[in-house]
Amino acid sequence: MGTAKPAARKSPSKRAPARRRPRKAKALSRGLTAGECRLDTLAGDANDVKARIENEGGFVLGCYNDPLGKQPVIAAVLPIEAIEPTPFQRDLSQAHHRRLADVLDRTGMFLDPIIAVSAPEKGFWTPNGRHRLEAMRRLGAKAITALVVPKREIAWQILALNTEKAHNLRDKSLEVIRIYRNLIDEDQGKSEKDVAFYLEEPSYATMGLCYEKNPRFSGAVYNSFVRRLTEFSDQALAKALRGHEKRSE
Template identity: 65%
Template sequence: MPRARKTDSTAKRKRAPRKAAAASRGIAPEDCRLAAGSAEIAAVRRRIEEEGGAVLGAYRDPLGGNPLVLASLPIDKVEPTPFQRDLSEAHHKKLAGVIDRTGIFLDPVIAITGPDGGFWTPNGRHRLAAMQRLGARAITALVVPKREIAWQILALNTEKAHNLRERSLEVIRIYRGLLDEDGARPEKSFAFYLEEAALVTLGLCYEKKGNFAGGAYAPILRRLESLTDEPLRKAMVAHEKRAEMVFALEERVGEVVSKLRARGLVSPYLRTFVVARINPLRWIKGGPPTLEEVLKTMRERAAKFNTDRIKQEDLATAGGVPDDEG
């Protein structure tokens, strides 16, 4: 049976940096000054003016010294990146009400230049929608010349996502955006943005079925999948193949779960119980087989699963993610 590569560090949670000595990093306040006519921001300045916006000022960020431009942009020239989480109707309406009552917009959105004109905001979707709801003509934005900042911001948003489903959907949206941006680069070079390979495969599953029971399969994918040195476009094909295999397995597992319920067995962890019973990794010593081989074996075992031998007391020790949670 072929053996899988050892998983890399992308599956590990990012550790918070150690606390640095006070005032030991960055640049001094006077060094943050940057003339609006500086050559470093000339291209961004031209783009802003060509789109009908106005440059209000420029400065260097105090930590990395990166040039940033404060601008007022025509609101119809700004749109959210197409690969971030969906707009919350309740949140943006509430935000619009607050801005309307105060009569002042204080929190500029972050913006980058769009690939086909205009601007993208990777973290200002609700503020933008709130201002659009209020009929605003312009919106204040902090325009970042480095386009890759969009992926970094979205990666941070992924870590804040509430559950596996949200995180997976954000990662697959980022992945599709990266494909459009530079699909020839190695997948592993985007590890910071993608976090772990399992989220890409699960994202494809959630796109196909919103209530997919991803939590039951996530531990297996995390153990056996890793980001590769293959170009993004080629790596995406592999993720799509694995997602189809996971779906084929889920069909068989779903049939077993239905049979157990028909027999009157009750547990919020029925699916997790079945997946654990057919998972061969529990008995394998040494290096595990490939993910494809494991999924194939699990599907075969699910097809032969004898539900008549399962008793209610067998489910007492079942745990993990409830069947109704992704």
């Protein structure tokens, strides 16, 4: 009778690195005081954005330095036809924007300005205000209040900025793959690691490709597995995307 061979040990699955969260800071230790947020004049890109607002029929209400990041922000009223959601944003929820329109109609006021950035050619994009924008359009509004940020990179920070409606896995994944392609168009030289903040998790790009092929894809079944096996790459975005495409097949 032969000696039984010991069972081969399975190598543990590689876990994705834990996401770091900022620790609670000491009270009153960061940023600007209320008085320091005053901004009387704009320069550089911020002044160019102010000129675009006025040239496209908008009205500048004022400007200030953001109290946390110390970046200039322009408060403005924009013509509603001059602003569109970012092209990589999640699909519009008919039910959600209709509910918002109903609430806005009853209150009679729009008190939650959208965030906006300059679009590549003309007009403006909102990275996190699609449902509010469509709700105002549904009500026939002519203009909408916005906080216009001269720093265009904010457009890709949708997942972090979302305040309207919680993203599910499908929403996140589809937005990430759309952001991914837009980032390739903007700058092909960047690596996947360079833009990791905008993508949140590397597995979302793979899942997004799967959802594009099959809207009923059961992503929740596979995402935890894919997440353990993928990490952000040092490769250029276009090349890294081909890796995601291969995994999604």
